[in-house]
Amino acid sequence: MSxxxxxxxxxxxxxxxxxxxxxxxxxxxxxxxxAAVLAASHEVDLHLATHLLEAGCSIDLALQILL
Structure with a gap:
């Protein structure tokens, strides 16, 4: 292996x-x-990202909020 x-x-x-x-x-x-975009954005809080969907946010809206 090189x-x-x-x-x-x-x-x-x-x-x-x-x-x-x-x-x-x-x-x-x-x-x-x-998920890949959010995972690579280290400033994004994983718990907040999860909570947004649990609270009924669409993925598009959650991405706008988080990014």
Whole structure:
């Protein structure tokens, strides 16, 4: 395996966190594309994003509020 195929610790950790965030957002009701955008936006509060859908916000409105 070449070193080009290896990820460094912080890069791998960041990818794992973003994947976890995206999976959590999909479980909350976001579509995959919206979840990926929100997951990569680290300033977005995951609990608030989930709460907005639970409170009846549409995904489009939640994205406008969060982003």
């Amino acid at each position: 070193t080009a195929n290896l990820q460094t610790g912080p890069d791998l950790e960041l990818e794992m966190v973003e994947r976890w965030r995206a999976e959590s957002l999909v479980r909350a009701g976001y579509d995959h594309e919206s």
